[in-house]
Amino acid sequence: MPEEEEPEEFNFGPKKKKGTKKAKKKDDEEKAEGDGEGDGEAGETGGMVEDTNWKKGPVYTYDFLLSRLYKIIEDKNPLLGTTKKYVMKPPQVVRVGSKKVGWVNFTEICEMMNRPTDHVIQFVLAEFGTEGSIAGDGQLILKGRYMPKHAESLLRKYIKEFVTCEMCKSANTTLTKDSHSRLHVVKCHNCNAERTATSIKSGYHAVTRADRRAAKQKA
Numbered sequence: 001m002p003e004e005e006e007p008e009e010f011n012f013g014p015k016k017k018k019g020t021k022k023a024k025k026k027d028d029e030e031k032a033e034g035d036g037e038g039d040g041e042a043g044e045t046g047g048m049v050e051d052t053n054w055k056k057g058p059v060y061t062y063d064f065l066l067s068r069l070y071k072i073i074e075d076k077n078p079l080l081g082t083t084k085k086y087v088m089k090p091p092q093v094v095r096v097g098s099k100k101v102g103w104v105n106f107t108e109i110c111e112m113m114n115r116p117t118d119h120v121i122q123f124v125l126a127e128f129g130t131e132g133s134i135a136g137d138g139q140l141i142l143k144g145r146y147m148p149k150h151a152e153s154l155l156r157k158y159i160k161e162f163v164t165c166e167m168c169k170s171a172n173t174t175l176t177k178d179s180h181s182r183l184h185v186v187k188c189h190n191c192n193a194e195r196t197a198t199s200i201k202s203g204y205h206a207v208t209r210a211d212r213r214a215a216k217q218k219a
Helices: 020-048 062-076 106-113 117-128 148-162 209-218
Strands: 093-096 100-103 132-134 140-143 173-177 184-188 194-196
Touching: 093 148, 106 117, 106 148, 117 132, 117 140, 117 148
Parallel strands: none
Antiparallel strands: 093 100, 100 140, 132 140, 173 184, 184 194
16 A cells, blocks of 8 residues: 655745835835925914014003993993982872871872872872872872871882882883783883883781671671
8 A cells, every 4th residue: 555645845935024014114204204294384374373573452451441331332322321310209198187198299299200190099009008089189088197208108119119210220211001911011211121010919908897897798
């Protein structure tokens, strides 16, 4: 039986290594050259930032700019630069009999505030918790014993809520009623600001004998 021949070993010589290092080195050199060219271009364009012909303007302080802003506002809106003082006459309250008082200049004060008489009456009656009506001579007749200081305090509260503008503190305002929301809106004619006034709420009301009698009749 013939002997089996051993398979021949083929030797192709030492294996050649891939030229990764050389290729990588070549790529690095090309990249370095590209970066150098980019730096040169950046240096050329960057000359605009380092241009010696550029001159720095004046530096203004904050106080100067603020005063300049106020000056422009005053020039554009001359009414805002001045404060107009409104002088309100003190309320004149006199006794009418033993259980009533009369606010003599009530109608005149309503005209000075530019507010409808009905709205002011509603506020006065709700705050005092009493009853009242307008007499033929224009004075407001109130049930109860009230002094001028009570009417003056009430008048200040009404002016703050329904007359004075919250933005510019001006009294040059009008009171209108929104048809959709049924709320009163205070509009200023100086700064054109608008705000919704609070609804009139009833103040303290002492329960009298007549109130108890009326409650018993309803029951």
